[in-house]
Amino acid sequence: MNRKMSGGYKTFNAFNILFLTILGLVMFLPFLNVIAQSFSSSAAITSGKVTFWPIEFTLINYEYVFSDASIWRSFAVSVFITAAGTLVNLVATATLAYPVSRQEYVGRRIVVLLVLVTMIFSAPLIPNFILIKNLHLMNTPWALILPGAISAFNFFVMHSFFKQLPAEVIDSARIDGCGELRIMTSMVVPLSKPVMASLGIFYAVGHWNAYMSALYYIDQPKWWPLQVKLKKMFETDDISIDPGASQFSDLAFTSPEGIKMATIIIATLPIILIYPFLQRHFVKGLTLGAVKS
Amino acid sequence: MSTKPEAAEALPPGMGRRRVKSGGIARLMWKYKALYIISLPGILYFLIFKYIPLGGSIIAFQDYNIFKGFTGSEWVGFAHFKTMFEHYDFLRILKNTVLIGLYDLVIAFPAPIILAILLNELRLVLFKRVVQTVVYMPHFLSWVVIAGMSVAILSPATGILNQLLGLFGIDPLYFLGDNRYIRSVLVGSGIWRDTGYGTILYLAALAGINPELYEAAEIDGANRWKQTLKITLPALLPTIMILFLLHIGKFLDFGFERVWVFLNALNTENGEILDTYIYRAGLLSQQYSYTTAVGLFKSVVGLVLVMAGNFFSKKTTGESLY
Numbered sequence: 365m366n367r368k369m370s371g372g373y374k375t376f377n378a379f380n381i382l383f384l385t386i387l388g389l390v391m392f393l394p395f396l397n398v399i400a401q402s403f404s405s406s407a408a409i410t411s412g413k414v415t416f417w418p419i420e421f422t423l424i425n426y427e428y429v430f431s432d433a434s435i436w437r438s439f440a441v442s443v444f445i446t447a448a449g450t451l452v453n454l455v456a457t458a459t460l461a462y463p464v465s466r467q468e469y470v471g472r473r474i475v476v477l478l479v480l481v482t483m484i485f486s487a488p489l490i491p492n493f494i495l496i497k498n499l500h501l502m503n504t505p506w507a508l509i510l511p512g513a514i515s516a517f518n519f520f521v522m523h524s525f526f527k528q529l530p531a532e533v534i535d536s537a538r539i540d541g542c543g544e545l546r547i548m549t550s551m552v553v554p555l556s557k558p559v560m561a562s563l564g565i566f567y568a569v570g571h572w573n574a575y576m577s578a579l580y581y582i583d584q585p586k587w588w589p590l591q592v593k594l595k596k597m598f599e600t601d602d603i604s605i606d607p608g609a610s611q612f613s614d615l616a617f618t619s620p621e622g623i624k625m626a627t628i629i630i631a632t633l634p635i636i637l638i639y640p641f642l643q644r645h646f647v648k649g650l651t652l653g654a655v656k657s
Numbered sequence: 658m659s660t661k662p663e664a665a666e667a668l669p670p671g672m673g674r675r676r677v678k679s680g681g682i683a684r685l686m687w688k689y690k691a692l693y694i695i696s697l698p699g700i701l702y703f704l705i706f707k708y709i710p711l712g713g714s715i716i717a718f719q720d721y722n723i724f725k726g727f728t729g730s731e732w733v734g735f736a737h738f739k740t741m742f743e744h745y746d747f748l749r750i751l752k753n754t755v756l757i758g759l760y761d762l763v764i765a766f767p768a769p770i771i772l773a774i775l776l777n778e779l780r781l782v783l784f785k786r787v788v789q790t791v792v793y794m795p796h797f798l799s800w801v802v803i804a805g806m807s808v809a810i811l812s813p814a815t816g817i818l819n820q821l822l823g824l825f826g827i828d829p830l831y832f833l834g835d836n837r838y839i840r841s842v843l844v845g846s847g848i849w850r851d852t853g854y855g856t857i858l859y860l861a862a863l864a865g866i867n868p869e870l871y872e873a874a875e876i877d878g879a880n881r882w883k884q885t886l887k888i889t890l891p892a893l894l895p896t897i898m899i900l901f902l903l904h905i906g907k908f909l910d911f912g913f914e915r916v917w918v919f920l921n922a923l924n925t926e927n928g929e930i931l932d933t934y935i936y937r938a939g940l941l942s943q944q945y946s947y948t949t950a951v952g953l954f955k956s957v958v959g960l961v962l963v964m965a966g967n968f969f970s971k972k973t974t975g976e977s978l979y
Contacts, residue, residue, distance in 0.1 A: 373881050380775055381784065387772075388791045391853065397817050398806050412815035460699025463692035470686055475700060482707040484906070485960055488952020489935050490945045491713030494723075495706070513702050544691035573799030576914045580940060591801045595918065598805050621809065628805050635797050643793060651861045 402426070402625035409621045425626035435627065437586065438593035441505065445589055446571040449509040453567040454560060456513040457522055462548055465526035466534075476523070483516040489580070496581050507581035508574060508589070518563045521649065525559045526552065562649025565642055572634065590631050597624055717950040730946075737950035746934070747951070753840070754930040757916075758908045760844045766904055768848055769855030770897060774889060776856060777863045778881075792853025803846055804918035808833060811842070833919065839928035843916055862896045863889065898976035906963035909955045931955050 396416045401409055408419035429435055464472045492511065501507040529552065537547050553560065575591040582588060588596070597620075635642075686693065717737055719730040741747050772792070779785040795803070810816050813829035822830065832838045866888065874884050913932035920928050929937075931951060939948030963978070971977040 376881070377778070377780075380778055381781070384775060384779070384784075384788050388788050391791050391795055391849070393817075394806055394810050397810060401809060409815060412820060414815070415817055415820070456699055456702060459695050460702075463696035466689075466692060468685065468689045469692050469696070470682055475696070478700070478703055482703060482711075484963065485711070485956055487707070487710035487714055488717075488949045488956065490939050490949045490952070491710035491716065493940060494713060494716075494945075495710050510702075511706050513706070514699060544689070544695060548695065569797055573797075573802075575799060575801050575918070579917075580936075591799050594805065595801045598801075598808065621815075624805060625809060628802050632798060632802055639794065639797065642797065643790060646793075647857055650857050 398625050398628055401622060402629050404622060406622055422622075425622035426630075428623050429626045429630060434585065435590075435593060435630075438588050438590045439630070441587060442572060442590040445505055445508050445574075446568050448505070449512075449571040450564055450568045452509050452513055453515070453518075454564055457515070457518055457563065458548070458553065458556075458560075460514060461519055461522040462526050462552055463544075465523050465529075467531065479514075479516050479519050493580060501581065503582055503584045503587055505587060508571070508577050511577065512570075515567070518566065521563060522556070522559060525556055529555060558645075558648060562645045565638075565645050566649060569635065569642070594627055594631055597627060714949055714953055716946050717953045719946055721946040721949075723945070733946075737947045738954065740947065741950055741954065749926075750929050750931060750934045753927060754909055754911065757840055757843055757911050757930060760840060761847065761911065762904065762908070765844060765848050765851070766901065768852045770859055770893065772852055773856040773859035773863060773893075774885065776860065777889075789853070789856075792856070794853070795850045796854035798850065800914040800918045803850060803915075807842070807846060807919070831923075834921065834923040836924055836927040839919065839924035842919060843911070843928060846919070847915060858896055858900065859893055862893055866892045894974060895976050898970050898974050899978065902963060902966045902970060902976075902978050905966045906959050908962055909958055 393416065397414070400416055400418050401414050402425050403418035403421055403423070404414045405420035405422050405424075408414055413419045460475070463469050464475045466472075469475075496502055496507050496511065501510065534547055534551065537551060542550075573591060574589065575595065578587075578589050578592045579595075582592070713727070716727065716730065718732060718734060719727075720733050721727075721730045776785060776788065779788075798806075810818055811832040813819055813831045813834075818832075819829040822828075830838065832842055870888050871884055874888060879887065909931060911930050911932070913936060916928060916930050917933050917936070920933060932955075935948045935951055938944050938951075967977050967979065
């Protein structure tokens with residue numbers, strides 16, 4: 365890759381670096397603006413003075429968010445759904461993908477087709493809604509976990525990974541008297557740690573950010589995940605004065621912007637914290653998935 | 658595959674099957690019954706949560722009544738599909754969906770290809786890694802968060818974008834409260850969120866190009882632009898075609914969340930798409946059968962587009978999904 369640099373190419377290179385720098389800033393500066401607003405006073409925000417650093421630095425927006433029990437409740441719901449949901453996802457995907465990846469499984473083509481069809485043709489909203497209603501899952505966290513238990517795409521990623529596991533190793537375990545479930549838990553899963561990590565992350569981020577299914581299936585505030593709570597906060601301009609403390613009432617009526625920005629930061633913090641770990645895995649997960657097609 | 662020297666794998670598909678048959682399918686299934694038991698929950702999941710709703714789509718041909726159920730509701734044939742195309746609201750929303758889909762296809766689809774090529778030209782490894790880290794990030798934000806950030810950034814009074822435009826003497830624009838801008842906001846927010854992430858597959862394809870191709874082209878006197886046209890783009894073509902086919906299959910599926918979070922009374926006229934309409938008219942106003950018909954229409958169009966796209970792609974480039 366040591367191609368010589370012509371004059372024209374040098375100019376291109378300089379412009380390329382400039383362009384990509386600007387692009388990076390366009391992606392990054394909005395974050396900085398939101399962070400700055402969350403630490404600024406309402407007066408500074410409403411007068412439009414806040415750009416990329418806090419003006420009249422204050423923690424009152426965060427104090428407000430921390431003292432609002434309903435936000436904490438939603439945070440806890442989101443944590444539960446992300447943890448339980450990801451566990452269900454991985455177990456359900458692996459228990460279908462492993463047997464179907466084995467040569468000994470007679471109907472494997474039929475199962476693969478069964479999954480493939482759902483990728484190409486999916487049912488409209490209302491029949492799904494009626495199903496959730498008839499299963500009495502409405503207003504339970506399971507309505508956010510079960511309907512998406514296996515993603516067809518992730519099934520295929522895991523399926524193609526399991527197919528590459530050497531059959532003779534599994535056969536010799538069988539000869540040693542290992543049951544299929546034992547083989548799965550003590551051999552297959554440890555061998556597929558990288559793919560489990562990648563798909564686990566895809567599933568977890570999906571659960572944390574999910575808004576649509578909660579909007580469809582949950583109308584009781586006690587089971588609202590954080591994203592729904594956040595949206596409700598944006599819809600009303602005067603933030604509910606839930607905490608009741610007089611120090612906040614003025615803030616909530618004059619400028620709820622800072623409060624909203626602080627909630628955004630708190631809702632995004634878990635993702636930002638795991639991002640370095642995440643980045644290592646999603647590239648792998650995505651390119652793994654591409655190999656199959 | 659290379660890790661599996663087993664003869665059965667190397668045999669043509671028909672041979673493997675015959676071997677199974679001679680052993681007796683029933684005996685083979687009994688021997689490995691544990692595998693079927695393990696796979697049962699997953700199969701049930703697809704049957705219950707995917708195929709029952711698919712079957713439930715027949716309510717599009719009924720006047721579904723939640724108390725009478727599928728069996729007791731009256732059959733009306735294609736009546737709902739007819740109303741759909743006579744409905745002013747539907748035609749306006751279909752037009753929005755098609756326009757937004759077109760903007761997305763023309764602008765948002767090629768963006769990651771261009772960005773991947775530009776990133777691939779970088780020789781500064783550290784700079785490249787920093788840019789990649791930054792541009793991948795927005796993909797992991799939820800649409801609710803992105804809409805919330807947009808409200809702050811696009812605000813006519815206090816938003817930084819309008820402050821920036823102000824420096825050039827442009828009066829503040831009310832991006833989120835004006836029918837004229839909503840489609841640009843919808844497509845633009847998608848570009849902001851997903852362009853960086855979209856480069857991953859293209860970068861993987863670019864990494865697979867044999868450097869000797871470029872060296873040979875160099876010797877033949879081809880400049881960088883020529884090399885990009887004759888080597889880089891053809892190498893990306895299979896990836897582009899596959900992603901293009903997947904994209905047009907979702908042409909009418911711009912996405913519920915990413916639109917719903919931006920809609921308000923001032924921009925619904927131009928911003929509303931089929932998915933948000935189905936939610937509003939179906940779940941909120943309980944027109945169950947009618948909106949299921951709309952949903953079916955959307956799925957069928959998607960299927961036809963994928964099949965047509967696949968057919969043309971196979972003819973022209975040899976690439977196809979199946």
